Amino acid sequence: xxxxxxxxxxxxxxxxxxxxxxxxxxxxxxxxxxxxxxxxxxxxxxxxxxxxxxxxxxxxxxxxxxxxxxxxxxxxxxxxxxxxxxxxxxxxxxxxxxxxxxxxxxxxxxxxxxxxx
Amino acid sequence: xxxxxxxxxxxxxxxxxxxxxxxxxxxxxxxxxxxxxxxxxxxxxxxxxxxxxxxxxxxxxxxxxxxxxxxxxxxxxxxxxxxxxxxxxxxxxxxxxxxxxxxxxxxxxxxxxxxxxxxxxxxxxxxxxxxxxxxxxxxxxxxxxxxxxxxxxxxxxxxxxxxxxxxxxxxxxxxxxxxxxxxxxxxxxxxxxxxxxxxxxxxxxxxxxxxxxxxxxxxxxxxxxxxxxxxxxxxxxxxxxxxxxxxxxxxxxxxxxx
Numbered sequence: 001x002x003x004x005x006x007x008x009x010x011x012x013x014x015x016x017x018x019x020x021x022x023x024x025x026x027x028x029x030x031x032x033x034x035x036x037x038x039x040x041x042x043x044x045x046x047x048x049x050x051x052x053x054x055x056x057x058x059x060x061x062x063x064x065x066x067x068x069x070x071x072x073x074x075x076x077x078x079x080x081x082x083x084x085x086x087x088x089x090x091x092x093x094x095x096x097x098x099x100x101x102x103x104x105x106x107x108x109x110x111x112x113x114x115x116x117x
Numbered sequence: 118x119x120x121x122x123x124x125x126x127x128x129x130x131x132x133x134x135x136x137x138x139x140x141x142x143x144x145x146x147x148x149x150x151x152x153x154x155x156x157x158x159x160x161x162x163x164x165x166x167x168x169x170x171x172x173x174x175x176x177x178x179x180x181x182x183x184x185x186x187x188x189x190x191x192x193x194x195x196x197x198x199x200x201x202x203x204x205x206x207x208x209x210x211x212x213x214x215x216x217x218x219x220x221x222x223x224x225x226x227x228x229x230x231x232x233x234x235x236x237x238x239x240x241x242x243x244x245x246x247x248x249x250x251x252x253x254x255x256x257x258x259x260x261x262x263x264x265x266x267x268x269x270x271x272x273x274x275x276x277x278x279x280x281x282x283x284x285x286x287x288x289x290x291x292x293x294x295x296x297x298x299x300x301x302x303x304x305x306x307x308x309x310x311x312x313x314x315x316x317x318x319x320x321x322x323x324x325x326x327x328x329x330x331x332x333x334x335x336x337x338x339x340x341x342x343x344x345x346x347x348x349x350x351x352x353x354x355x356x357x358x359x360x361x362x363x364x365x366x367x368x369x370x371x372x373x374x375x
Contacts, residue, residue, distance in 0.1 A: 002248050002280045009163050017159045028154050032163075039283045039309050086305040087341050088312065096344020100312075106163045106283075113155045 003040060006106070007048035011058050014111045018057060027058045028114040035068045035105035042067065070103030167284055170252035174259070174287025181264035184370040185272065187286055189310065190294035191303070192276030195320040197225045198353035199294060200273055204232040206363050211370065212266055216258045217273040218250040225273065237261040241275065249280035252287060269370060278307040282314075290369050296321040297328060301335040304342045311342040316349065316365055323352040 010030060018025050030049075034040050042065045049063045070083040074090035075097040081090075083103070089096050162168065178185050190196040200215065207213050214235040217225045226238035237258045241247035247254070250272060262270070272288065274281040293314040295303055298321060304311045311317065317339045319332060336348045347365055351358040 002283070005247070006163055009166065013159065013161055013163065017157055019157065037309050037312070039279045086308045088308075089341070089344050096340075098344075108159045108161050108163060110156050110158045110160070113157065115154055 003045040004048045004052070006040060007045060007052045010049060010063070010108060011052050011056055013108055014061075015057055017108075017111055018113070022113070025057065026114040027061045027111050029062045029064055029112040030058070031064045031066070031109040031111070033066050033068050033105040033107045033109055035070065035103040037070050037100070037103040038106050040106060066109075068102050068105045071101040072098045073101055074098050164283070167252050170256055171285035171287040174252055174256055177259070177264070178270070178287060178289070181267070182374055183264050183267050183270050184373045185270045185286075185288040185290075186366065186369075187272045187274060187281075187288035187291045188294065189274045189278070189281045189291065189314070190276055191278050191296075191299060194276070194294045194296040194299065195353045196273055196276065196294050197228055199318065199320060199351065200271060201228060201232060202353050202356055202359065203271070203363065203366070204229070204234050206359065207269060207366065208232065208234060211268040211367075213269045213271065214262050214267050215271050215273060216250075216255060216262075218254075218275045220246050220248075220275065229273075235262055247280075248275055248277050249284050250274050250286060251284050255286045268374065269366075278303070278310045282307075282310040282312075289373055290315045292316040292318065294318040294320050295335070295339075297324055297330045297332060297335070301331055301338060304335070304338040308342045311339055311346075314343070314346065315369075316347045316362075317343075318349045318351050318362060320351050320353055322350050322357060323355050 010032065014027055014030050018027065034042060045065070046063050053059050053061055071080065072083055072088070073080045074093060074095050076095035077090060077093040079090055079092040080101070088098060090098060188196060188200065204213055204215070215229050216237045216239060217229060218239045218241060219225055220241050223238045223240070226236045230236045239250060239254055239258050241250070241254070255272065272286060291314040293310055295317065297319060319335055322332065325332065332350060336350070339346060339348050349358055349362040349365070351362055
């Protein structure tokens, strides 16, 4: 529900990542990782991104979202598994003492510059 | 999870992207070459500006010896009444203050001010109608409080089970309130909120005789998302079940402040 603010932040970070010696460069693509447990709806984020990218070096850029599954490790028996149901106990030993390895990402991995015309 | 249409987007538009950048180690973009356009590695958390400010807040709270509780809930779960009653029991043993967030109106602040605790109202419509309180908003609100004369700061977040879970504000503990007039399956529908919190309240239990609500199932659903988390069954109206909730707060305060 806060996708607009997240989109604004993405545009800001991506714009700041354009090398200083390439003024006027345009961004063709932003590669983003979004964990399945983050409170982000990818379709909504894409819509907001297209809106806020207008009149910036990212106008028309594609937001490439890779969804990251929720991976956990059990601190009791070291079992590792993918959480794809709303249940966070270890399926092997039933311990609730677990650590999430992935699934909370909201990271910009890279930007790709447009070919010069 | 997402409301339809532009109104929802406007309601949740916010200025998380405040303009200045903070230096981070390894921040400099690294250029690599790929087929087609040039790819530039970035590798940054989108919310790192918020995380940075949350860290600033947390350091300040530590220096001032203030315990901070981030209280979150769905709208209408009895958050403000719970907070009113909680303040009555914590004061004067503890010196308390409240930051209360709403998109509009100061009604909650007016109610809470009757407790005698200093109250700072944040209306997020001046920050773009945020659906949550971000760390920089809390930092701004701290200007209205004397941290030297406080033991406990409670932040009443915006009523919303989605967005506030994503934003660290520098707090020590997080609690979420759900009421028994909502579905038992809410914890399963909003797993991030219940993963991120340290305690959950199932509130309005005085209404249970009138409802087909399975409170055992609701509590089990909380534990399915966050095993071992304390779940308190409370009524802010009658103060039933308040003992263990207050005890949890006091224990958490002592853990931090000694």
